[in-house]
Amino acid sequence: MNPFAYHRASDARSAIALAGPAAGAKYLGGGTNLVDLMRETIERPSTLVDVSGLSKNIEARADGSVLIGAAASNSAVALHPAIRERFPVLARAILAGASGQIRNMATVGGNILQRTRCHYFYDQSTRCNKREPGSGCDAVEGFHRMHAVLGTSPSCIATHPSDMCVALAALDALVHLSGPQGDRVLPLAELHRLPGDTPQIEHVLSPGELIVAVEVPALAFGARSAYRKVRDRASYAFALVSVAAALDVEQGRIQAVRIALGGVAHKPWRAHQAEAALQGAVADEAAFLAAANAELADAVGLRDNAFKIELARRTMVAVLGQLAKEAA
Ligand SMILES: Cc1cc2nc3c(=O)[nH]c(=O)nc-3n(C[C@H](O)[C@H](O)[C@H](O)COP(=O)(O)OP(=O)(O)OC[C@H]3O[C@@H](n4cnc5c(N)ncnc54)[C@H](O)[C@@H]3O)c2cc1C
Ligand code: SF4
Missing domain, CATH: 3.30.390.50 (CO dehydrogenase flavoprotein, C-terminal domain)
Known part of the structure; x- marks a missing residue:
């Protein structure tokens, strides 16, 4: 693992200030994906800003929507009575992922930005355009049983691994972001990118932008x-x-x-x-x-x-x- 600085943020503003607008810093949620990638030196942040202590609040609003703090654990979201009642698809999707221990550690923000599980991405001895842009993609001719069939490109055929995000996409969820340039709200369906010829760019967030919360709008038939x-x-x-x-x-x-x-x-x-x-x-x-x-x-x-x-x-x-x- 490469050396890095570690800061624990007390609120969103200080997290953004600690990360700064440069690309070298990364936010740390539960660490269940990022720390693995750092151990393999695939991710090499100069600074980690720990945001796991930020809002974990899950607010069931009177209008039928739910606002979820980005630091809420995957388990807390799946087990929340309002989620189970209003959006069972979301509870079931989260519970279909990983293990109880990982879901207890993993945060909503981290789940959204977790990286692909393509074997070649993790194996430094192979060619991977996502890990090393321009090097090639060994998955296309190699072991690609888990890989994508929609929206692929010759540069990359990886899949996004999250279960939670599939339910959030169906529910028209909105992601609340805060960053050096201010605050904005983005539909989750517009957050992740298709690979095109730049598979290393996986989402539309700017450097230093923080996921603050996820909003699931009211859906009259969400219970079905x-x-x-x-x-x-x-x-x-x-x-x-x-x-x-x-x-x-x-x-x-x-x-x-x-x-x-x-x-x-x-x-x-x-x-x-x-x-x-x-x-x-x-x-x-x-x-x-x-x-x-x-x-x-x-x-x-x-x-x-x-x-x-x-x-x-x-x-x-x-x-x-x-x-x-x-x-x-
Ligand atoms: C063995 C194993 C099995 C798994 N199986 C499944 C599965 O079946 N289905 C599934 O969906 N997932 C699965 N996972 C993945 C798991 O869901 C993710 O590792 C987890 O959700 C990541 O959350 P985290 O908080 O630990 O993220 P971290 O590892 O802390 O961070 C992940 C990324 O998100 C960024 N980030 C974190 N928080 C924020 C924020 N607030 N704003 C902006 N950026 C942020 C980090 O910088 C990093 O790039 C599995 C993981 C493991 C280890
Ligand atoms: S599919 Fe994407 S992540 Fe996998 S080896 Fe090819 S470029 Fe890398």
């Missing part, structure tokens, strides 16, 4: 939501494919629907095409299949991960079918 994660082991495994969905059905017709996919792209993938195909449709398997086909029409599989396209199709149909059945 579900998360399904398909993986190689029943626990402690990243998603091959996951689906977060919420469905509002009246008299057999779809009034509103939200769908996001995980394990398939460099960012949580909001399924806008499937949603558009389902608006006003009869809530049956044929409609769910047509919607899944519309969303996956541009998916591109490689030698080892092409199975994910069919897996995503079937998982979407199954989750939407389950929600429609519950609504009947």
Whole structure:
């Protein structure tokens, strides 16, 4: 591990001042991803600003929304009664990730900005455009069973590993940011980037920008939501494919629907095409299949991960079918 300075911030303003606008500093949440990457010298921050003591507050507002402090642990969010009642998809997504111990340590801010689990990114003896821009991508010809099928580029086929973010994308969550240039609010769906030819740039945050809170807006049918994660082991495994969905059905017709996919792209993938195909449709398997086909029409599989396209199709149909059945 490289030497670094360590500061513990007492509030958001002091955290931003301690980090400064230069790129050398990093915020430290629970450290469950960043510290691993520092041990491997893949991340080499000159300064760590510990923000794990900032707001952990989870505020269930009267209008049905919930505001979550970025330092709240993943466990605290998943177990909060308002989250379980208003947005079960979010509680289930978090509980589908990592282990109890890691969820106790991991923060909401850190979960959003966790980095890919591509094996080559962690292995310094291989070529990786994300770790070393311009060096190449050994995953394209190599072991890529876990990799992306949507929104990929020749430069990078990595996936975003978070389960929580898939649910937040489906719920139209807003990320509250504070930084050297001031405060702003950004839809979570616009925070992460597709790889293009700069896969090392994973999000749109400026140097020194801090995630202060995440807001989950009220959703009248949020209680009718579900998360399904398909993986190689029943626990402690990243998603091959996951689906977060919420469905509002009246008299057999779809009034509103939200769908996001995980394990398939460099960012949580909001399924806008499937949603558009389902608006006003009869809530049956044929409609769910047509919607899944519309969303996956541009998916591109490689030698080892092409199975994910069919897996995503079937998982979407199954989750939407389950929600429609519950609504009947
Ligand atoms: C064995 C193992 C299995 C796992 N399995 C899963 C899984 O199945 N599903 C899943 O979703 N996740 C899984 N994870 C990942 C886990 O969810 C993340 O490691 C965790 O959420 C990161 O949160 P953290 O607070 O520890 O982040 P940190 O490691 O502290 O930070 C991660 C990144 O976020 C930045 N950061 C932290 N807080 C802020 C902030 N407030 N503002 C701006 N930047 C910030 C840091 O600078 C760093 O770049 C697993 C991890 C491990 C080790
Ligand atoms: S897929 Fe992306 S992260 Fe993985 S080796 Fe290629 S460039 Fe690196």
